[in-house]
Amino acid sequence: MSKRDGGGDLRRFYIVFAAVALVGIGAVGYAVASRALGGAASVPVSLEGIEDPGRLMEMAVPVVDGDPNAPVTIMVFGDYLCGFCATFSLRERPRLLAEYVETGKARLVYYDFVLNPEMGSFLAARAARCAGDQGRFWEFHDHLHRTHLTWGMESGKVGIFQRYAEEMGLDVGEFRSCLNSDRHAVEVSANRELAQALGIPGTPAILVGTGQGMSRRVRDFFFDTIKEAVEPLLAVQG
Numbered sequence: 092m093s094k095r096d097g098g099g100d101l102r103r104f105y106i107v108f109a110a111v112a113l114v115g116i117g118a119v120g121y122a123v124a125s126r127a128l129g130g131a132a133s134v135p136v137s138l139e140g141i142e143d144p145g146r147l148m149e150m151a152v153p154v155v156d157g158d159p160n161a162p163v164t165i166m167v168f169g170d171y172l173c174g175f176c177a178t179f180s181l182r183e184r185p186r187l188l189a190e191y192v193e194t195g196k197a198r199l200v201y202y203d204f205v206l207n208p209e210m211g212s213f214l215a216a217r218a219a220r221c222a223g224d225q226g227r228f229w230e231f232h233d234h235l236h237r238t239h240l241t242w243g244m245e246s247g248k249v250g251i252f253q254r255y256a257e258e259m260g261l262d263v264g265e266f267r268s269c270l271n272s273d274r275h276a277v278e279v280s281a282n283r284e285l286a287q288a289l290g291i292p293g294t295p296a297i298l299v300g301t302g303q304g305m306s307r308r309v310r311d312f313f314f315d316t317i318k319e320a321v322e323p324l325l326a327v328q329g
Contacts, residue, residue: 131249132273133214135205135280147288150281154220154228156188157198162328163321165197166306168204168286168296171215172243176295177236179312186314196325201232203279204286204294211248214270216279218252221269225261234259299324 140146153166165187169176184199191197203216215235222231234255235242242251249270256266269275286296291308299320300306309320 131214131271132217132276133211134208135213135283136273136276138277138280138284141281141284141288144288147281147285150277151202151285152278153282154201154223154232155198156201156229157192158195159198161192161195161198162301163191163197163324164200164300164302164306165191165317165321166200166202166298166300168202168282168291168294168298170204170206170212170294171219171235172207172210172212172239173294174239175312177239179295179297180233180236183312183314183317187317190314190318191321197321202285203282204291204296205279205283206294211243213279214248215242215252216282217275218255218270220275220278221266222256222259222261224269225265227259227261230259231255301328 138150141150167179167184169180187197187199192199205213205216208214219228219231219235222228238255242248245251252270253263253267257263295312296308297312297317298306298308299317301324307320309316
């Protein structure tokens with residue numbers, strides 16, 4: 092798993108997870124960057140007011156897959172240059188979708204945790220969200236993981252991501268306009284701040300809860316391990 096320095100006080104997670112229930116996942120928030128951005132934003136921006144957990148949750152907009160009223164929430168923190176994140180996304184996540192998300196038992200909530208923005212993962216996170224503006228987030232997300240050993244070693248990543256968009260049949264002009272701007276820079280930056288505030292130690296990190304203020308981080312990213320955490324919650328929900 093990709094690592095970063097960080098603590099592990101999950102009480103902070105319980106507090107912020109409760110804020111998710113109060114604020115509502117998917118709420119759109121705004122922040123003021125500390126500098127004017129020109130061209131494609133490729134590094135995190137400075138955010139105002141994030142010492143307030145509620146404010147941070149407003150800005151840390153995740154990508155949600157599944158019924159918003161599902162009884163269980165599976166939270167994923169990932170980075171596009173993380174090899175284990177690719178394994179989770181391409182091998183384990185499809186099993187979670189089939190077993191829990193598509194059946195309405197759980198929703199999957201994805202947060203970007205950019206560990207090495209200078210290596211291109213921040214730009215990749217923005218690119219996926221630009222594709223998401225056209226309803227193709229998950230397809231682009233998976234393609235980035237499938238090809239991370241290629242684009243991760245190349246310069247000119249803006250051009251590479253634009254080529255991916257073209258190959259997928261996206262509106263390339265709209266995608267280019269999005270990527271060559273600071274659009275989604277606040278969300279991706281706030282996602283990273285949220286992960287750090289929760290003491291997430293690395294990627295991929297999986298947390299399972301009911302959305303009612305209690306959750307726990309599972310020990311690894313494999314389907315069977317996540318299932319062990321989800322099933323007792325479903326049993327309680329009845």
